Amino acid sequence: QLQLVESGGGLVQAGDSLKLSCAASGRSFSWYTMTWFRQAPGKEREFVTAIAGSDSSIIYADSVKGRFTISRDNAKNTVYLQMSSLKPEDTALYYCAAGLLVSTAQAMDVRNVAYWGQGTQVTVSS
Numbered sequence: 001q002l003q004l005v006e007s008g009g010g011l012v013q014a015g016d017s018l019k020l021s022c023a024a025s026g027r028s029f030s031w032y033t034m035t036w037f038r039q040a041p042g043k044e045r046e047f048v049t050a051i052a053g054s055d056s057s058i059i060y061a062d063s064v065k066g067r068f069t070i071s072r073d074n075a076k077n078t079v080y081l082q083m084s085s086l087k088p089e090d091t092a093l094y095y096c097a098a099g100l101l102v103s104t105a106q107a108m109d110v111r112n113v114a115y116w117g118q119g120t121q122v123t124v125s126s
Contacts, residue, residue, distance in 0.1 A: 002026035002115045004096045009120030012086055016124070020081040022096030022117055029053075033101040034072055034079040037110065038092035038122075045095070050107035051079065059104045064090075086124045093119040 008020040022034065035050040049060045049070040058070055069082040079096065096117035099107065106112045 002029065002032065002098050004098060004115055004117035006094065006096045006117045006120040009094060009122045011123045011125065014087055014124055014126050016086050017082070017084045018086060018122060019083070020094055020096075020120060020122070022079045022081075024077040024079070024098065026077075029077040030074040031100060032098040032114075033104060033107050034070075035097040035099070035107040035113065036070065036079075036081050037095045037097055037113075038090075039095070039119075040089075040092040043092075045110055047108040047110075048094070049081065050104045052101075052104050057104050059107070083122070086122075088124045088126045091122060091124050093121050095119045 003025045006022045030053050032053050036048040037045050038048050039045040047061050051058045051070045051072050067085045072079045097113040098115040099112045
């Protein structure tokens with residue numbers, strides 16, 4: 001079992017950068033594919049990016065490709081989301097998630113998430 005705690009959200013201006021962290025407590029963190037989702041008011045939760053535990057393969061949503069970077073430090077049981085060139089449409093509650101998955105493609109589906117964090121708010125002003 002994992003417990004996930006996100007941090008690093010805040011209010012920034014368009015074009016700024018922000019780095020989110022997700023600290024995991026529990027065993028076998030390195031086995032889990034770690035995923036970031038986000039949910040804007042009135043919208044469905046959407047996939048942002050994921051990083052595998054086995055080979056650290058990574059996938060990104062097209063909307064963030066080239067602007068966001070996911071990374072993980074298995075020694076610290078932490079996954080990061082570096083966000084650059086932020087846009088107002090990036091405003092959302094950002095969730096960290098974990099699952100024991102065969103491929104990172106499976107991480108795009110919320111139904112494959114085993115554990116969720118509580119979320120951290122990111123607000124980008126224009």
